[in-house]
Amino acid sequence: MKIALAPLQGFTDLVFRRAFAKYIGGIDQFYTPFLVLQKGDELRTSHRREVEPNVEENLVPQFIGNSLKEFIFFRDYLIDLGYKKMNWNLGCPFPMLVKKKKGSGLLPFPDLIEEILSGGLDDRIELSVKMRIGYDSSDELGAVLSVLNQFKIAEIIVHPRLGKQLYKGEVDLKAFEQAMVLSKHPITYNGDINSLEDFQRCLEQFPSLESIMIGRGLLKDVFLAKKIKGEDISSSQERLDLLEKIHGEIYDSYDSYLSGDTQILSKLKPIWEYFASNFNNERKVYKAIKKAGSIKKYNAAVAFAFQQGAKD
Ligand SMILES: Cc1cc2nc3c(=O)[nH]c(=O)nc-3n(C[C@H](O)[C@H](O)[C@H](O)COP(=O)(O)O)c2cc1C
Incomplete structure (x- = not known):
């Protein structure tokens, strides 16, 4: 397929x-x-x-x-x-x-x-x-x-x-x-x-x-x-690590060519409308991200997301 x-x-x-x-x-x-x-x-x-x-x-x-x-x-x-x-x-x-x-x-x-x-x-x-x-x-x-x-x-x-x-x-x-x-x-x-x-x-x-x-x-x-394709990544920790890597890469890429909190957040926050579902407590995760008005608060919301663990 x-x-x-x-x-x-x-x-x-x-x-x-x-x-x-x-x-x-x-x-x-x-x-x-x-x-x-x-x-x-x-x-x-x-x-x-x-x-x-x-x-x-x-x-x-x-x-x-x-x-x-x-x-x-x-x-x-x-x-x-x-x-x-x-x-x-x-x-x-x-x-x-x-x-x-x-x-x-x-x-x-x-x-x-x-x-x-x-x-x-x-x-x-x-x-x-x-x-x-x-x-x-x-x-x-x-x-x-x-x-x-x-x-x-x-x-x-x-x-x-x-x-x-x-x-x-x-x-x-x-x-x-x-x-x-x-x-x-x-x-x-x-x-x-x-x-x-x-x-x-x-x-x-x-x-x-x-x-x-x-x-x-x-x-x-x-x-x-x-x-x-039958290539599932079985451990939840392994999945969490990969989610961290993909998010980190996306964050760094936007950070490299956009300037200012507003521009960067305008790219990063919308992704979480769907991306939040990769985590346990997805609604709380999405709510925390949506509320974040600065990079500092965004990073805290992301840390909260990763504490919830990856969904099965
Ligand atoms: C926010 C959003 C943006 C989209 N942008 C495009 C697009 O640029 N080109 C396109 O062909 N389809 C676009 N689509 C449609 C998707 O490619 C896809 O056909 C649709 O979401 C149904 O597939 P899914 O249920 O797997 O998401 C968009 C859909 C959404 C929700």
């Missing part, structure tokens, strides 16, 4: 990915959160930093856009940097982007997807797509997949919710099954795998799956990919 770490804007940036690869492992493919052009042709420094220089192993840059011009910009930019794979985001549900026919907002417009792929695909770089099962209705799925079937696409990652659902409600496994039947490209499952049991259930339902992508589940239990 191939396991990818899902891109999560604000969480899985280069600092997190590199620390994860160095200390935890179990991941076959990493993705950047989506890169986007500002004012049609500018890429923010923070987005450039995600992919420049090209040094991360198994990193697939992801971009979002709804025009051939944007597609070609990212394609050529990533080819120039030496990347062999790129991922097009057709899944983002943020209303501001959806309104502009970006992310899942492009799913009701298969003709536009076709036009972009016709003009934009290039043999020098492999394309994968990450998508929802539709924006408004899963009835959109068939038309989108029949367009994708016409092109050379390496992989389609399907998160079986509608764009309009955001992250609410159940995943629609019937629609996912339909995607597996309709697509001639390999399909990767993504959504709500938070435990080994969730993974086993998924595999029972879709025994032909060869690849999954996990986001929040891997932030809440950083050892989940290793558990799935």
Whole structure:
């Protein structure tokens, strides 16, 4: 089973990915959160930093856009940097982007997807797509997949919710099954795998799956990919040590290029929304971190987290 770490804007940036690869492992493919052009042709420094220089192993840059011009910009930019794979985001549900026919907002417009792929695909770089099962209705799925079937696409990652659902409600496994039947490209499952049991259930339902992508589940239990691969780290002390190492690495990396408590805390604190679940008494841990208004208080809250021990 191939396991990818899902891109999560604000969480899985280069600092997190590199620390994860160095200390935890179990991941076959990493993705950047989506890169986007500002004012049609500018890429923010923070987005450039995600992919420049090209040094991360198994990193697939992801971009979002709804025009051939944007597609070609990212394609050529990533080819120039030496990347062999790129991922097009057709899944983002943020209303501001959806309104502009970006992310899942492009799913009701298969003709536009076709036009972009016709003009934009290039043999020098492999394309994968990450998508929802539709924006408004899963009835959109068939038309989108029949367009994708016409092109050379390496992989389609399907998160079986509608764009309009955001992250609410159940995943629609019937629609996912339909995607597996309709697509001639390999399909990767993504959504709500938070435990080994969730993974086993998924595999029972879709025994032909060869690849999954996990986001929040891997932030809440950083050892989940290793558990799935049967490489569990058995001692709780060993896990705690690794959690300390990954946190220390993330802390030091932000500290090296950000300045001032406010900037550093604005990167570190949000991670704990999910990361706190790696510890016993996760609610108390998260509350302590959220309350910390200075680096000194943050460090005290982190020490409190580590005193609670690693969850089984
Ligand atoms: C805070 C947040 C940010 C996200 N950012 C991105 C993104 O940049 N690109 C993307 O394709 N998906 C993004 N996603 C969606 C995830 O990659 C994934 O599809 C979704 O969380 C479902 O998988 P999970 O249940 O394993 O987390 C984001 C999700 C969340 C919650």
